[in-house]
Amino acid sequence: MNTVAVHHPIFARLYPAMSAAMDRGGIAEHRHALLEDASGVVVEVGAGDGRNFAHYPAGVSRVLAVEPEPHLRRLASSAAARAPVRVEVADGLAEHLPAGDGSADTVVVSLVLCSVRDQAKALGEIRRVLTSSGQLRFLEHVRADTQGMARLQRVLDATIWPRLAGGCRTGRDTIAAIEGAGFSVDKLERFRFPDARIPTSFHIVGTATPTQA
Template identity: 70%
Template sequence: MSMRHPVFARLYPMMGRAMERGGMAERRQALLAGVTGEVVEVGAGDGLNFAHYPSTVTRVLAVEPEPRLRQLAHAAAGRAAIPVEVVDGLAEQLPVEDSTVDAAVVTLVLCSVREQEAALREIRRVLKPDGQLRFLEHVRADTPGLARVQRVLDATVWPRLAGGCHTGRDTVAAIERSGFAIERLDRFLFPGARTPSSFHILGTAVRRS
């Protein structure tokens, strides 16, 4: 199930550390505040979320398809204060039984999965009834001009440079179409300048019956 992006996987940890220093660490903290029980983290990357899980979490199953990032996630899991198991797997085929986890976490992942709604339906499958989806993603711009720039980037160079990432997906609509009710939604720019990749959302959705 591995998905190799060797150049991106070497650059991503450096970018991630810079983003953490720039304020993303606080966003991750807000994303995970109050999470409880069994969690599946989809696309765990190099494990930057692991340090932010509260003690109310009993276990995290961290799924990461990129081999180099998965290796780094294993190391981060060893430093985590809560139990974390890191495994290979794809967002569209999670190695999890139906209706068995209390929460699913995605952080800068739904921009890069091959089939966004297929991944969201898979997340819905593994969540218990009323289970939570916690999401922190960059999304479509709020002006027609920047949205057009995003479409051009997504159709040309950006996915090749950024490990399959797409800047302009309407992730909020996709979450709602995939059987979730959004309970909390914060929109923000990161970094503060208005660029094609700076439009972000942070929130919580609940699996609808």
């Protein structure tokens, strides 16, 4: 159960057109590569309008898609009905996932760790719900690789950007956060999308597994 309301009515209504445009521009290929060999039980955190659902392969037995924003959750439920695999859409926060300990073979985060309220807590929840041999798959935009652009990201994140973009922060060091939460990064690719040096163009895609205590 979602204990803290997440409601971004304007952003939620703009997001489907934005994500469709991003897919046409090339993000769809990264979504497909992220998910093409996923298998077992999947928890997708921050499913948005369900843009990933069409890319899940037959090896996935079930997807629990968690989305806290009401309008996006309704759109995700419609997308789930058209998905090639079984998808259950649920209300919930990344910091309080509605899934049991060790219940997921795979957790997927796609353009969501930028906007969670508490990134460390969300990653702790991801680690909790994964099996010991499970895998985190991520596609995120992150901190820039130059001081000047990273400085601009900090200014945006401290002022107007989160209010305009549904809580998004442009300059989070998400790889450091993943490793700090007890994961080992197995595969990592960095790319720019769009292919320009703007605050939101620095992306990562890859996989990580829980480190063993």
